[in-house]
Amino acid sequence: MTRVLVVNAGSSSLKLRLLGADDTVERSAEDLAEVRDWPAPDAVGHRIVHGGTRFTDPVLVDPDVRTALDELTALAPLHQPKSLDGLDAVSELYPDVPAVACFDTAFHTTIPDAAATYAIPAQWRERYAIRRYGFHGLSHAGCSRRVAELTGARRIVTAHLGAGASLCAVLDGRSVDTTMGFTPLEGLVMATRSGSVDPGLVLWLTEHEGLSPHEVAETLEKRSGLLALAGTADLREIDADSLAMQVYVHRIAASVASMAVSAGGLEALAFTGGVGENAAVVRTKVAERLAFLGVAVDDDGTTDGEVTARDAAVRTLVVPAREDLEIARGTRAALHVHGGR
Template structure:
């Protein structure tokens, strides 16, 4: 089955056409204003369309064929992901308008994490809040974590795996026997690691203090934590390549940014190892995870007590195993292929 995968981002629509054997037949990032009809007319016709949808709430735990009712339910989840869900829906609507007769399937970033136990999913807040507002730790990047962990399991036979999706957004997952048992993102994608422009976890008391003592509105605080924090706040640059270059020149802000980033990353990996009952393999994926050997090396150095070590020569890669000789834990670099996970889910839903 030929599947068109659709990944709607903040400023582009990533389209990839996969053939029956998952070969890439066409690929493009459709920028704003592009004539989508013209693009798709020039491509072979897909037999199905798979959409990455950021939030599935507690309702959607696996890929599902989209109909009018499902589309409405996805829209109803916007309050849980106001920055991301509208983009997913906009991509869905744009492609459906061009391919109205082709079956479409929603594949969810949250679905992989619906298996995390209550101990990991539950916030210690009043039960009335948890029930009324569906407050829990949802986790995100599930399509990437699912693909990456499955690849590592097939390659190494490992049961206890920690996956590190490091990009503009970043999260970790603890995977035990193919199931997510913990992750660093929570009710929103803001929790957890330091990211390009997101703060990651901060003391909630800080947020309340800023609102009360500085008179900042919830919107102002949210905008700042989402778009003007993280690496951008510490180094003045959101792109990890630029941060590394600046740190290499001795820029104090960039040096601090890297130290904070690696500190949070190593602590998070150790936490995920605890959630999985140990660690047999660590996998890096995503733009930073795949292309930044220094980050991988620094994280592994901090985690030597867990049995991690990377070989400097092998670490100079964007795919493959980078484990040092004698290390107890295997370390790998796995290219992100959310499109393949979307295609797999799409075919399964249509079967």
């Protein structure tokens, strides 16, 4: 099996890449109609946001799996339907080509119970499968693997910064903590998402201001974050010394320090994602806040490479996000398990 069509369906975008046997990008598009003129793939790999507790590795999609994925929609109502729409559309186009689901939550299933468990009644945790799942796992897995190859580091923190944003603590190639939790709303300040807020605030808004749970959720998801702080969700339009930038950087730096605790130290820090790769000002400001951990950068604005300052104890890198490579890797592994189908 050589050629893999990678389908990455986000909440507001669709990215399609056809990768050859050596992972060379043969075709790329953002419209499914274009795929009809491409060479037929040997397999299709899909990014699926949520795998719940059942799916901890890439899996060949069959009717049972497809039904199970649909049942997980309640855990990621903004993202899962788009992923499944992409799965169905491409499966209709290539009905005889095996499809593999690769999960954003899977990389984080190795997080220890101490980091994954919420301090809420056991009956809630068990009945509703409530735990810290984490997301962006495909990006964190690929990024941390690349950092380990380049540096030999064992204790790594990866920062996936884009419209959505999260950090991951990686120890010896395994996720041991992350900033997103039961939903992708927890953690860092994002483009339109608030990140972590006091749960008491949510209760106060519903009880004292009469806002419905739906109104609160919509506001925290779509009208908060950088948009609420600066009037724009585009970091490129935000002044480097503004309150919005200060809040954004503060949350990232504080969370990197927290992730370092989970990893038992910090040997390498890697930035990836649209902001992580392109916003040198963010990397520099975060590094300044983390000087006490040995982080220092000499950042010339590179979008791919090392930016570690001379004599810094922690190596800092910029790694292009290549979720497509991680999906192709997972797709081939899943098909190998199923006898090369």
